[in-house]
Amino acid sequence: MFALQPQQPSECDSKSSKSYTPNILPCRIHHDGPVESLNRYWTPVPDEKDQNLQTAYFRGRKLRGRRVQIPRGYEGIVATHTDRELPRTTPDNSDEAEVEEVEPAEPVKVLEKQATFGDFVVWAHETIPASDDPYVKGVEEWIKFAEAMHTEPAQDENKGTST
Template sequence: MLKFSSPRSDASRPCVPNLLPCRIDHNGPVDASPRYWAPEIASDGKPEAYFRGRKLKGKEVKVPTGYKGVIVKEAKKEDTGKDTEKKDVRDGRDNEEEAEEFSMLQDLGSFDKVMLWGHESIVESEDPFVKGMEEWIGFAEAMHRPGKSEGP
């Protein structure tokens, strides 16, 4: 189960995550100098950048209306303190219940768009990230939409 910690003064600051078409063994903020990361608007009006000598073209992908992107990190874990053993009075058997663990998440920032970068070309709408974001949200809405339950 997840819980959010109360926001600090610098929490939920707006940001724009950049998804690069490469693998970098780091997950978090970077204090990148303009020498290494300086996206610009090209003559065609589209975002463009160079990363390690490779030309990248950017596409802004908006978070769907009614949703908000949040950047979190795991802060700590808590135990609910439930009893680990209970006796079933009806048949005398011992039933063990594991203590429920909560993960605390600290809110670091929020976003309403993501910049998706592609090698030398703009990422198309058939990109797995773009499709996944659109399809997952549609699927989640369908799963949680109130409706008639089917049954006997």
Template sequence: MLAVQSPNPQKCTPNLLPARLNHNGPVNDASRYWQPTKDENGNSHAYFRGRHLHGTTLPLPTNYTGAILHMTDKALPHTHSQTHTHVDDEEEEGDDVMVDVKVAEKVGEFEELVVWGHGGEVDRTQDVFVRGVEEWVGFAEAMHGDGEGVGCEKKG
């Protein structure tokens, strides 16, 4: 299981780039490498390592907030959880089980993300990231019925 703690999350906009970066950490003077702009039609453009990229903004549904999590080595004290089994449409209580609960810190939250592509706007019907987010939200809605999904928090 996972417990999410929110010390001071910052508002941010994740950017999914069509590139593999072999770096994980802060970048000094990020504006030297990343300066997205919008044209007169509101379309996003950026140059990364000399390549022209086109951005497609993907807003989350209005009742969701995305979260950027940092996994920690912390764990909550062991907790007990009842296992449940379903037998012929009746739920039966099972054994008392010890559950490890890892702690993740929420360092950022977002309302939208930008998917970047080469040669024009990203094809929303073909891009795996766009389809993944849209399908995941639909799956979370179907599973939970009330809009609460894993990785996103329902507002209100």
């Protein structure tokens, strides 16, 4: 289980308050860190007819991208793992005569919020990702699933009444 917390004050800098646009690329890049000159490697160009579509070239390969908006009321978050854990709380069982043997709770690890985003771009080789692309479709389906899991079903007013 994870808990999301803001970045530690000593580690905060001007980047933490910015909003970014993540890119989901159809490739594996064996590098994790900053790049000296990003413009040398990555210069997406918006489509003239539709600003949600983009074209870029990466290492000589043409990529086409589709911008996907995060639904209203939600926020995308870029987070990093930490070694910290939330302190465990033990329930007060002083009222019970018998205490059942319970498995120890799984530790709650802390994720630190680094940045936010309101949209992301999904890229494909040569063609624009379709609306049934797993990443494009996944946002809508995940949001619907999460809302179904965390809302109470509407009460049927006619239930329990006889006609």
